Amino acid sequence: MGSESTKNNSTENGDLILLPLGIMLALKLIPKPVIEASRAKAEEIRRNGKPKNWVTGAIFILIWVLLAIWAGEVMLRMLWYDRG
Incomplete structure (x- = not known):
């Protein structure tokens, strides 16, 4: 039983490192015009209220x-x- 607990903890620790790195990589791959357009649209929705x-x-x-x-x-x- 002890080895299963250690295995699960090491997997969770790996996820804590890999998940943010994957998100950062995905954001880096999105073109800047797309991000800027999305931020502008989000700001407009925020100002006008959510549909x-x-x-x-x-x-x-x-x-x-x-x-x-x-x-x-x-x-x-x-x-x-x-x-x-």
């Missing part, structure tokens, strides 16, 4: 509720099946 799409939000909430209901039914069926 709200309530229909899309409602659809996502509905999907999550339906998934929760389905998962609950599956769990109940599994419990009933184990009893009978």
Whole structure:
């Protein structure tokens, strides 16, 4: 068990170093005009307020509720099946 714990910690430490380096490399590869245009667009959105799409939000909430209901039914069926 001790070796598994050490292995997981070394992997996490590697991720702490590699992930930021990968992000920095990705940002360096993006052309400056693209970054400047994106920053300008983000600033405009910040000034004007974020757009709200309530229909899309409602659809996502509905999907999550339906998934929760389905998962609950599956769990109940599994419990009933184990009893009978």
